[in-house]
Amino acid sequence: MAGQDFRTCPTTGLKVHLPAENLIKANAVAAVLLLLIGGIAAAGVALTRWPAIHLLPADWFYRILTLHGLAMLIAWIIFFEIAALYMGASVLLNSRLAAPKVGWLAFLLMVVGVLLIAVMVLWGQADVMFTSYPPLKANPLYYLGVILFAVGALIGCLLFFATLYKARKEGTYPHGSFPLVTFGLACAAMIAISTLIHGAAIYIPAFLWSLGFMGMDPAAYRLVWWALGHSSQQINVAAMISVWYLMGTLTVGMKPINQKLCRTAFVLYVLFINVASEHHLLVDPAISNAHKIWNTGYVMHLAVLASMIHALAVPAGIEVALRKKGYTSGLFEWLKKAPWSNPGFSATALSIFIFGFMGGITGVTFGSEQVNITAHNTWRITGHFHSTVVGGTTLAFMGATYYILPLIFRREVLGMGWAKLQPWFYGIGMILMAGGMMLAGAYGIPRRHWDIVNFGGSPFAFTWDPTVYMWLSVFGIGALLAVVGGAIYILVTVGTVFFGRKLE
Amino acid sequence: MSISVPDKVWWKPIDKEEKIWLFLAIIWMAISFLWMPIYHFIGKQNPSNESYRVTREQWDTLTDDFIKKYQVKDASGNLVTMNDIPVVHPPAGSDVYLEGRAWKWWPVLELEKGKTYRVHLSAVDFQHGLSIYPLNINYMALPGYDYIITMTPTTSGEFPILCNEFCGIGHHTMVGKLIVK
Amino acid sequence: MSDNNERFGAPGTFVLAIIFIVTFIALYFLNYKYLASIWELR
Ligand code: HEM
Ligand SMILES: [Cu+2]
Ligand SMILES: [Cu+2]
Numbered sequence: 001m002a003g004q005d006f007r008t009c010p011t012t013g014l015k016v017h018l019p020a021e022n023l024i025k026a027n028a029v030a031a032v033l034l035l036l037i038g039g040i041a042a043a044g045v046a047l048t049r050w051p052a053i054h055l056l057p058a059d060w061f062y063r064i065l066t067l068h069g070l071a072m073l074i075a076w077i078i079f080f081e082i083a084a085l086y087m088g089a090s091v092l093l094n095s096r097l098a099a100p101k102v103g104w105l106a107f108l109l110m111v112v113g114v115l116l117i118a119v120m121v122l123w124g125q126a127d128v129m130f131t132s133y134p135p136l137k138a139n140p141l142y143y144l145g146v147i148l149f150a151v152g153a154l155i156g157c158l159l160f161f162a163t164l165y166k167a168r169k170e171g172t173y174p175h176g177s178f179p180l181v182t183f184g185l186a187c188a189a190m191i192a193i194s195t196l197i198h199g200a201a202i203y204i205p206a207f208l209w210s211l212g213f214m215g216m217d218p219a220a221y222r223l224v225w226w227a228l229g230h231s232s233q234q235i236n237v238a239a240m241i242s243v244w245y246l247m248g249t250l251t252v253g254m255k256p257i258n259q260k261l262c263r264t265a266f267v268l269y270v271l272f273i274n275v276a277s278e279h280h281l282l283v284d285p286a287i288s289n290a291h292k293i294w295n296t297g298y299v300m301h302l303a304v305l306a307s308m309i310h311a312l313a314v315p316a317g318i319e320v321a322l323r324k325k326g327y328t329s330g331l332f333e334w335l336k337k338a339p340w341s342n343p344g345f346s347a348t349a350l351s352i353f354i355f356g357f358m359g360g361i362t363g364v365t366f367g368s369e370q371v372n373i374t375a376h377n378t379w380r381i382t383g384h385f386h387s388t389v390v391g392g393t394t395l396a397f398m399g400a401t402y403y404i405l406p407l408i409f410r411r412e413v414l415g416m417g418w419a420k421l422q423p424w425f426y427g428i429g430m431i432l433m434a435g436g437m438m439l440a441g442a443y444g445i446p447r448r449h450w451d452i453v454n455f456g457g458s459p460f461a462f463t464w465d466p467t468v469y470m471w472l473s474v475f476g477i478g479a480l481l482a483v484v485g486g487a488i489y490i491l492v493t494v495g496t497v498f499f500g501r502k503l504e
Numbered sequence: 505m506s507i508s509v510p511d512k513v514w515w516k517p518i519d520k521e522e523k524i525w526l527f528l529a530i531i532w533m534a535i536s537f538l539w540m541p542i543y544h545f546i547g548k549q550n551p552s553n554e555s556y557r558v559t560r561e562q563w564d565t566l567t568d569d570f571i572k573k574y575q576v577k578d579a580s581g582n583l584v585t586m587n588d589i590p591v592v593h594p595p596a597g598s599d600v601y602l603e604g605r606a607w608k609w610w611p612v613l614e615l616e617k618g619k620t621y622r623v624h625l626s627a628v629d630f631q632h633g634l635s636i637y638p639l640n641i642n643y644m645a646l647p648g649y650d651y652i653i654t655m656t657p658t659t660s661g662e663f664p665i666l667c668n669e670f671c672g673i674g675h676h677t678m679v680g681k682l683i684v685k
Numbered sequence: 686m687s688d689n690n691e692r693f694g695a696p697g698t699f700v701l702a703i704i705f706i707v708t709f710i711a712l713y714f715l716n717y718k719y720l721a722s723i724w725e726l727r
Contacts, residue, residue: 059673218649319697356705370550372551373726376642378642446667452676456677653726654727
């Protein structure tokens with residue numbers, strides 16, 4: 001099997017298909033570049049919303065905020081996930097990637113899509129936020145950019161499944177079930193396919209509407225858009241949890257405690273999570289209460305159950321592995337003696353903590369039917385999702401990078417001293433930032449708002465409860481720490497890729 | 505290992521602690537779900553279940569009539585406005601209209617404490633987000649929809665209304681006012 | 686009692702999980718308490 005297209009990884013003994021490796025590299029590099037762009041935008045946005053600084057003018061604030069949402073939530077996360085999918089199907093199963101050329105086509109579409117989006121936004125042709133709620137309208141090329149990107153991502157997911165099929169047919173891995181990480185990624189990819197179909201269902205009409213070929217109902221748009229927007233967050237959750245299992249194994253040699261439970265929990269995600277989208281629409285007209293309860297209650301809580309299962313299973317697996325290493329005294333010796341100076345481990349542990357304690361709890365609470373009245377479109381929501389998709393998913397992906405660099409890029413991580421600090425800057429920064437946002441939001445601080453001090457000179461301007469300013473400062477300091485953490489991450493990865501010592 | 509093929513038979517029984525956790529988690533998920541319908545019966549703050557499609561013409565007629573009928577007059581009989589926005593004092597318990605437009609909340613409503621009103625909320629140009637400070641009450645105002653929120657103010661004072669959905673470059677200037685007497 | 690059952694062996698995590706669910710329940714209902722203090726809405 002191992003033709004000249006393969007090399008054997010000296011650390012894991014896995015056979016790595018070189019064309020797959022190149023695609024993984026390309027997608028990972030694109031991801032990091034977009035994290036850089038999104039991160040520069042984040043700094044601009046955060047320093048504007050922190051009233052102590054109020055950096056950008058109004059038009060650029062809204063423009064850069066649109067860019068931040070798109071570059072981060074769409075581009076960075078999905079490029080990284082596509083890299084993870086190729087790794088899960090090809091590397092973990094010793095298999096060749098089914099069709100590398102198709103992988104490059106997908107990559108090309110995604111790059112062109114992102115470029116089109118970025119140019120339109122920066123050119124001021126799409127000041128609509130990443131949700132682009134009609135009647136706000138962007139240049140048709142903006143919607144086209146999103147469509148191209150989504151088609152590319154869809155092709156990437158299909159290539160993942162084709163590779164799984166090929167690996168199974170050719171028997172490239174010991175006969176049996178897929179490894180848990182691959183299984184979890186397969187669940188993520190299934191959710192992704194359903195998500196991208198909803199994406200087509202909304203962006204193609206939006207594109208035609210922007211060209212003037214059809215009308216667009218605002219409530220219907222919101223319903224279908226969130227079928228995409230919500231379930232795309234579940235791709236992130238499933239991918240993040242797969243990465244937790246991966247990192248548990250790579251950092252402390254963890255074994256899943258009970259494969260039955262873990263796999264069942266992943267299946268719950270596929271079955272239930274992409275239906276819970278109406279928690280974005282709880283204070284919208286046009287949808288009945290009964291439907292809102294059914295959609296967000298019954299179905300979402302079964303998906304939350306899955307997260308609760310993983311919330312026990314992942315740390316428990318880590319604890320068992322560390323106890324095997326002899327850290328058995330008391331309840332928490334294993335936690336104290338855990339490899340905290342390994343950035344892969346600290347990033348994973350912080351990710352589990354932030355996602356669970358901050359993101360998970362607030363997600364269910366703010367998404368419950370009545371509480372949402374006091375949370376919708378306030379900064380409570382922005383704080384919530386910076387705990388899930390940033391403190392959770394992004395931080396987990398950052399931790400994984402410290403293993404991808406030596407294993408895939410075959411470079412020794414440069415600046416390991418800085419790398420060790422990085423998850424702490426980013427994680428603690430995010431805890432303060434998201435916490436500050438949620439607490440300020442509890443007083444009604446709105447999201448997507450340029451001027452909460454003077455309201456652009458509105459005659460109805462008013463002053464907030466003074467406590468708000470304290471939370472805004474917590475937010476600002478946290479944002480600065482997180483930006484520093486993000487900058488270290490980018491310097492370390494880019495430095496390693498170009499200048500790290502070659503391994504092997 | 506999470507990254508290797510599991511044993512042939514991985515469908516194994518669950519341990520005691522896991523069973524306890526699963527039990528607690530399922531119970532809590534059931535409670536937190538059932539709590540939402542239960543709160544409809546025992547709680548006093550529930551999302552509205554009433555909305556209608558409305559055309560721009562219908563909506564304009566409704567709001568114009570409403571404002572004409574109930575706009576406040578001062579001692580000398582002049583119509584009262586606040587920053588050029590009409591101040592309207594509808595009778596207790598009636599239907600009231602509140603419109604989001606770029607970038608104003610129209611009109612300024614004067615309500616009475618402890619009285620129940622049917623607040624019709626809509627928008628005429630973009631999507632807007634109603635947000636009443638400091639109560640932190642938030643609802644979406646969408647063009648083409650008449651969203652009816654049955655509201656009983658239980659505190660009095662002047663309540664600023666912000667817009668918390670992005671509605672164009674002047675979004676942050678969109679502040680209005682609700683007065684409860 | 687059957688010994689094909691491997692020990693779970695993660696008491697620390699179990700304690701953390703209990704702390705988690707207690708925090709969860711407390712915050713959930715705390716939010717409803719805060720909600721109950723605003724105007725009546727239907
Ligand atoms: C150092 C890191 C980051 C900082 C300082 C930061 C800061 C912010 C701030 C201040 C806002 C604007 C809030 C508002 O005006 O309502 C925001 C919005 C947002 N951020 Fe981040 N962020 C960071 C990383 C990320 C990452 C990694 C992601 C996604 C993976 C992300 C996704 C978003 C999204 C989706 C929005 C909402 C945009 C919108 O409302 O249209 N952020 N962020
Ligand atoms: Cu508005
Ligand atoms: Cu607005």
